[in-house]
Structure formats: structure tokens, C-alpha cells
Amino acid sequence: MSRKLTSLSMIAGLMGGTAFADVPNVAVDIAPVHSLVARVMDGVGEPSLIMPPTVSPHEYNLRPSEAAALQNADIVVWMGEDLTPWLEGAVETLSTDAAVITLLEAEETNLLDFREGALFEAHEHHDDHEEHDDHDDHDDHDDHDDHAEDHDDHEDHEDDHDDHAHDDDHDEHDHEEAHDAHDHGEHDPHAWLSPMNASAWLNLIAAELSAADPENAGAYFANAAAGQAELEALSSEVNALLDPVRGGSFIVFHDAYQYFETDFDLAASGAISIGDASDPSPARIAEIQERVRNEGVGCVLAEAQFNPGLVSAVLDGTDANTGVIDPLGATLDPGTALYPQLIRNMAATLAECL
Structure with a gap:
């Protein structure tokens, strides 16, 4: 049996130009990043996927095969503890000899701050990324929005100082939800939804692989x-x-899409939930309902894994459309094609819903 396996390995090496035994073992946390690593390794080797795309990355229990992939890894590529806090200990314990690429800590990664509260304003990402804005016809709107946003910021500041007790209740609920859902640092961890980040990561991944496999x-x-x-x-x-x-x-189910919004000059109006790990408060749902009804929101986006009743409650009494958006590729086959199809599907969902 051993001689037969050796022969097969030699044949595979001759046919593929490289024996897979010489290629680094690479373990990757989520399917979109796995797709990028698979693209860099295409024709040379295949990375292992730690988490199936049908589960939430915020909470997960490793299966034995996934733990083994981490233990055998020469290179681990993961987003970081802000997205998968449970994975940090596993990487430290199981991948002691591996080179670790933490994408949220890489210099190449463009990071965005978390958005707090149920409602968003367009300036939260557009003003920070004017150098990427290819749509000059929006400048007049931006100038108008700056005045409105200054006024809104002033009102929000006053609200924080107890001028409106009802609004303070909303703020308290939102802050509680933010901590329960993420226990986060200052940066939004959903950075893979920026193709600009993905493009930068391809070279980063190639450099690490080349160091291990010249x-x-x-x-x-x-x-x-x-x-x-x-x-x-x-x-x-x-x-x-x-x-x-x-x-x-449009309204999103949870606030995961601002990297996509920034790259493609879009502006979500709010999120039903601050994260996918906790249910929103009644006060938060009421805020979202008010915006949908009073401000002409055209689309409320659901996610297949989460409570459709919350989206139905927000849609009640409105003419808004709805669609299902997928940030992880839950319906796609892992591999090189997943990432571009993920981005393409998200755009198609928005285009049909708005």
C-alpha cells in the first residue's frame, strides 16, 4: 500500500508540475477568503476551509477535521478575532508552528470604523473615501447632505445629554446591542466585502506562500x-x-455591508440588527420602521440564516421591496469562483430590489 501511494504521488507530481506534498498546507477561516487563497494557489495546491459558509463566523464549534486542518497548517489565513473571536485560541493552540496572516491587522487592509445606532447617514463612508468616488454627479447632493448631517450630529449630541429621554432609551439599547453582538474594537471586521481589499490581499497571500514555497x-x-x-x-x-x-x-438586516457600499458608492439607510449574534430591541425596530415609512426606503434586505419575521415587521405597512443578500457565499460552492460570484450576486440582489 505504501509503495502504491508513493507511485501515485510521483505521477501526480509529474502531471501537475509540482508534487502536492511540497506545497504548504494552508487553512483559511471563511469561504470568501478561502476563495482568494484558492485563486493564488490555483494549479499548485488547495487550501482547507475551516468554517462552512452556512454558519455565522461570530460563533462556531470546530469539528475534528477542521481542528486537524489547523493543526497541520503551515500557513493560517484568517480575518482576525474581531470577526471570529472563538478562533483565536484555536489558532494559538493548534497552529503553533504556522505562519499566520491576520487580514484585519495587515497594512494592506483598508479598515472602516463601526457604525453605531440603527440609522446611518451617507457621509459615514463617502466622506472618508472621496478619493475612490468616481461619481461626480453626486457632489451637489453631498454638499447638501453635509449641512443636514451637521444638524443631525448636533441633535444627536444633544440627545446624548438627556434632552430627549425617549431617544436616550434608543441609544442605551443600541449600545447594549453593540456590545452583546460584537464586543468589538473600533473597526468593522467585514472587510472582505471590499474588492479593493481583496485585490490587495492577493499579493499578500502570494508573498507568504512564496516565502514558504519558493x-x-x-x-x-x-x-x-x-x-x-x-x-x-x-x-x-x-x-x-x-x-x-x-x-x-435600502435597509440591511445587520450592519455588514459598508465595505461593499464604500467601494461601489452606495449608502444603506440603516440596519435592523447591529450584528448577527443578537436580536434587535423593540426601540431599534421602531426606528427602522419609521425611516422606511417616512423616507421612501425602497428595499429591505434579509439574510437567509436569520429571523424573517423581523424583516416582515419592518416592511409592514410600506411599499418597500425585499431581497435576500448573502455576505458569506452560503449557496455557493467553495473555491476560486466563490468570491467573484459572491460580489456579483450581492450587486444583482440590490439592483433587483431597489
């Missing part, structure tokens, strides 16, 4: 360059798809 460095960097070209074409495709509905108002 013989295949050329293949890794060539794959990364090809992946970056694909992401650039994807962004053009998505912008064209969203152009007819850009400026439309």
Missing part, C-alpha cells in the same frame, strides 16, 4: 496578478449593474 513563487504571483485583473473587471461589471439604482435607499 519553487512555486512565480505561479503564486502570476495567479495573484490574474486575480487582480479579474477583480478589476468585476468591479466595472458591478458598477454598471448598479448605476441605474445608485442613490436608492
